Amino acid sequence: MKHPGEERLMAHVETLDPEVAEHVRFCGPCARIVTEFRELALALTDSTAWPQQSSGSLPFDPNAEFEDESSAEVLLENLKDAPVAAWRERFPRRSGSARTLLRHAHSLLEADPQRAQAIADLALVLITDIPDEQERHYLRGWAHRERANALRYLGQLPEALQALDRAAEFFGKLPTGDFDLGTLLYIRATVLREQGHFPEARNAAQQAERIFAEFGDTVRQTHARLALANIANNEGDLETARAEYVRLLASPAIGDDELLLTRVRHNLGCTLHEMHDPEGAREHLTQAMRTYSKLGLETEVARMRWNLARVTMMDGPSSTAQLELEEAIDQLTAHGMRSDAALARLDIAELLLGDDDADAARTHCVAAIDDLLAAGMNVRAATAMALLRDAAATDQITVAVVRHTRSMIEQLHR
Numbered sequence: 001m002k003h004p005g006e007e008r009l010m011a012h013v014e015t016l017d018p019e020v021a022e023h024v025r026f027c028g029p030c031a032r033i034v035t036e037f038r039e040l041a042l043a044l045t046d047s048t049a050w051p052q053q054s055s056g057s058l059p060f061d062p063n064a065e066f067e068d069e070s071s072a073e074v075l076l077e078n079l080k081d082a083p084v085a086a087w088r089e090r091f092p093r094r095s096g097s098a099r100t101l102l103r104h105a106h107s108l109l110e111a112d113p114q115r116a117q118a119i120a121d122l123a124l125v126l127i128t129d130i131p132d133e134q135e136r137h138y139l140r141g142w143a144h145r146e147r148a149n150a151l152r153y154l155g156q157l158p159e160a161l162q163a164l165d166r167a168a169e170f171f172g173k174l175p176t177g178d179f180d181l182g183t184l185l186y187i188r189a190t191v192l193r194e195q196g197h198f199p200e201a202r203n204a205a206q207q208a209e210r211i212f213a214e215f216g217d218t219v220r221q222t223h224a225r226l227a228l229a230n231i232a233n234n235e236g237d238l239e240t241a242r243a244e245y246v247r248l249l250a251s252p253a254i255g256d257d258e259l260l261l262t263r264v265r266h267n268l269g270c271t272l273h274e275m276h277d278p279e280g281a282r283e284h285l286t287q288a289m290r291t292y293s294k295l296g297l298e299t300e301v302a303r304m305r306w307n308l309a310r311v312t313m314m315d316g317p318s319s320t321a322q323l324e325l326e327e328a329i330d331q332l333t334a335h336g337m338r339s340d341a342a343l344a345r346l347d348i349a350e351l352l353l354g355d356d357d358a359d360a361a362r363t364h365c366v367a368a369i370d371d372l373l374a375a376g377m378n379v380r381a382a383t384a385m386a387l388l389r390d391a392a393a394t395d396q397i398t399v400a401v402v403r404h405t406r407s408m409i410e411q412l413h414r
């Protein structure tokens, strides 16, 4: 057997490969690489091996051009005291290590985006030592893409766009970079949507969809189409969004992906709700809730319960809607979703005001203020709270006040 190559050696560390094991017994260089990779794999599962907090910024200027390796050396020289310098000493400077770090960073995006960012930063430093130029470009593009993903999860949207620009520079240098540029456009679309730049978001999502279609990647193409439908929904074009969700539900590409299918159903249910179709909304939200529950996604189950209660507000008796909202609030609170719980309390306040029970409405508004406090403050939340508090103190709680507060809080989620 020839030397197995870093990817296969790394795979062997994760799952024993008898052929590789046999080779490594008699090959010193490969045995050394396997030992390095074992140490790396061990460090990845040991949280004490990582800095306690990420500063949120790179330990070096991400816009610095270190094509020239001697300037990279100068850069790293300046980092002697930074924890990253110690990491660099500790970890093997191989393309296999960088790939492992980046895969690991990707897997942490939802659970711990700060750590995902720190790991992508470390990969960027290790990449400076990889001799092959094409491989360096590819890995740098990938590392900046993971940084962009992490920054998006952390809500640092302008920084995420900058990281995407950096990634595009590196993928753009590769003859085979088109597909990766498509993945960047997809992420760009989601960031622009979160910023409320809908036309630009649609443009990016359309380009991404075309690229995925060219490469025959029907799964990513479906994600891009879902993003397009969500953008239409954000723009208030409910009919386009509804039609696209329905088309997606029927598309064969989505058949195997239960979670994606459920997200589409969830969004379709919310759109039908906005279109004043309680029957249709209830059907899809109930199905989505069942699947989320089966998949163990309890926060989504709580959110579905709340959505269903809001549908009852539209077509059911006020007392039933109120009971359902209270159940939803219990679940949202149990899962730490306090700003959602605050919104659900405002829903109850609105119902109570409709029943001319201003005292009970005030009680719920005060509880909503507590929820917002627990959720953590920012300027908008503080303004919304002040509005509610003044209204409660002066007996001026009206449906208009409640709705205005609700729309302010909802903007916090965008």
Ligand SMILES: [Zn+2]
Residues within 6 Å of the ligand: 002, 003, 004, 023, 027, 028, 029, 030, 031
């Ligand atoms: Zn070997």
